Amino acid sequence: xxxxxxxxxxxxxxxxxxxxxxxxxxxxxxxxxxxxxxxxxxxxxxxxxxxxxxxxxxxxxxxxxxxxxxxxxxxxxxxxxxxxxxxxxxxxxxxxxxxxxxxxxxxxxxxxxxxxxxxxxxxxxxxxxxxxxxxxxxxxxxxxxxxxxxxxxxxxxxxxxxxxxxxxxxxxxxxxxxxxxxxxxxxxxxxxxxxxxxxxxxxxxxxxxxxxxxxxxxxxxxxxxxxxxxxxxxxxxxxxxxxxxxxxxxxxxxxxxxxxxxxxxxxxxx
Amino acid sequence: xxxxxxxxxxxxxxxxxxxxxxxxxxxxxxxxxxxxxxxxxxxxxxxxxxxxxxxxxxxxxxxxxxxxxxxxxxxxxxxxxxxxxxxxxxxxxxxxxxxxxxxxxxxxxxxxxxxxxxxxxxxxxxxxxxxxxxxxxxxxxxxxxxxxxxxxxxxxxxxxxxxxxxxxxxxxxxxxxxxxxxxxxxxxxxxxxxxxxxxxxxxxx
Numbered sequence: 001x002x003x004x005x006x007x008x009x010x011x012x013x014x015x016x017x018x019x020x021x022x023x024x025x026x027x028x029x030x031x032x033x034x035x036x037x038x039x040x041x042x043x044x045x046x047x048x049x050x051x052x053x054x055x056x057x058x059x060x061x062x063x064x065x066x067x068x069x070x071x072x073x074x075x076x077x078x079x080x081x082x083x084x085x086x087x088x089x090x091x092x093x094x095x096x097x098x099x100x101x102x103x104x105x106x107x108x109x110x111x112x113x114x115x116x117x118x119x120x121x122x123x124x125x126x127x128x129x130x131x132x133x134x135x136x137x138x139x140x141x142x143x144x145x146x147x148x149x150x151x152x153x154x155x156x157x158x159x160x161x162x163x164x165x166x167x168x169x170x171x172x173x174x175x176x177x178x179x180x181x182x183x184x185x186x187x188x189x190x191x192x193x194x195x196x197x198x199x200x201x202x203x204x205x206x207x208x209x210x211x212x213x214x215x216x217x218x219x220x221x222x223x224x225x226x227x228x229x230x231x232x233x234x235x236x237x238x239x240x241x242x243x244x245x246x247x248x249x250x251x252x253x254x255x256x257x258x259x260x261x262x263x264x265x266x267x268x269x270x
Numbered sequence: 271x272x273x274x275x276x277x278x279x280x281x282x283x284x285x286x287x288x289x290x291x292x293x294x295x296x297x298x299x300x301x302x303x304x305x306x307x308x309x310x311x312x313x314x315x316x317x318x319x320x321x322x323x324x325x326x327x328x329x330x331x332x333x334x335x336x337x338x339x340x341x342x343x344x345x346x347x348x349x350x351x352x353x354x355x356x357x358x359x360x361x362x363x364x365x366x367x368x369x370x371x372x373x374x375x376x377x378x379x380x381x382x383x384x385x386x387x388x389x390x391x392x393x394x395x396x397x398x399x400x401x402x403x404x405x406x407x408x409x410x411x412x413x414x415x416x417x418x419x420x421x422x423x424x425x426x427x428x429x430x431x432x433x434x435x436x437x438x439x440x441x442x443x444x445x446x447x448x449x450x451x452x453x454x455x456x457x458x459x460x461x462x463x464x465x466x467x468x469x470x471x472x473x474x475x
Contacts, residue, residue, distance in 0.1 A: 001394055002391070002394070002395045002437075003393065003394055005393045043463070046417075051397070070281075071283050071287055073284075075462065076417055076419065076457070093316065095283070096282075096284050098281070098316075098460065118318075119317075121316060121317035121318055122390060123390045124317065124419075124449060132319075146334045170392065170419075171392065199389075200388055200389065200390075201392045201393075223393075248413065
């Protein structure tokens with residue numbers, strides 16, 4: 001039976017492992033290669049690595065570092081940051097990156113995803129959608145952004161996600177900017193809305209602070225990917241750096257609602 | 271010596287690293303010459319079926335591979351699209367497959383049992399045993415699981431060739447074995463200890 005994926009998300013800035021809050025104030029948390037080794041030992045389901053210094057500085061992916069990460073990584077690896085061309089995507093896949101994530105470039109050049117899908121296949125293409133929840137109006141709405149939430153767009157985020165699905169991407173990662181690093185839980189309302197509108201595999205990122213939060217999201221939307229940064233690199237309220245990941249027993253506990261439902265239906269939430 | 275067939279596609283490095291860690295001698299084979307002296311072969315593959323077949327044909331290794339696999343009968347393991355290439359052909363494209371394991375590769379989205387499910391089939395899934403020692407002779411029987419990432423699946427003509435099935439809307443053929451020819455749809459090289467054990471078992475065939 002297919003089960004939900006629990007995914008550490010590592011942020012890279014100038015070659016170092018960092019963690020942000022609200023996409024700001026990157027705090028140094030260690031060496032990325034070392035972090036990958038620890039997640040190998042802990043048998044993480046997948047790994048997402050995002051270089052938050054690439055797009056804002058108009059730099060291409062740090063292929064040197066990514067090659068080392070991919071070689072070390074014993075679980076599927078998704079890389080994002082600074083990917084703007086088909087050639088880069090092909091190079092990343094050849095290096096052993098299973099999934100190439102595209103964000104800003106996909107918004108700015110709508111044909112790009114389709115071209116990358118044609119070159120490396122749907123299964124290897126991920127669209128990352130950064131969303132900022134507007135709190136200053138009575139109407140709940142989400143604003144699309146990129147470049148570490150420095151650039152905003154007028155596009156309807158849900159229409160955009162559907163167009164990414166049409167373009168053939170294999171997965172969409174929805175990143176709640178306003179919850180980044182707060183560790184107060186996912187935006188469950190947003191997750192439900194996206195799940196009802198998009199059919200391809202989804203992963204949610206932004207806000208997880210405890211295993212309960214992962215469990216809440218899975219119980220609400222089923223067999224999806226639940227990603228987290230702070231949760232898996234910090235311990236305690238003082239945010240002491242300690243890389244951690246659920247044990248196999250904890251995983252079963254976190255995923256139990258989805259596993260139970262899949263068992264009853266013999267199938268999945270659809 | 272295990273050769274990882276490098277025709278320009280797939281995660282060769284992941285296999286080299288994994289066998290290296292296990293202390294099993296392994297090399298990357300990019301030419302017909304490199305294939306000489308192999309006693310096990312791994313055929314990886316990702317992406318589009320036609321692109322993979324064209325690249326293999328262009329590499330000049332197809333013929334020597336046939337000699338090794340069909341002539342000398344050395345064990346071969348196709349992984350993901352590498353498994354699909356063992357078939358006669360795929361609905362994804364128009365190229366002919368290797369035809370080593372009779373069957374056709376079909377699209378999940380064309381199958382009414384899987385078309386309503388999220389596609390690609392992505393993530394960790396369990397297997398149902400048919401009869402394959404090298405997959406199921408595992409120290410971790412209870413928790414045995416593998417990472418899948420695909421939109422197309424192998425449909426073996428002779429179900430006696432199916433060594434494991436996996437459930438996603440229905441039980442599809444997740445692994446095939448026909449004499450010395452083996453294929454797995456999932457990624458053992460990205461499946462932690464479960465995949466490591468499987469690949470180790472393969473080298474002992």
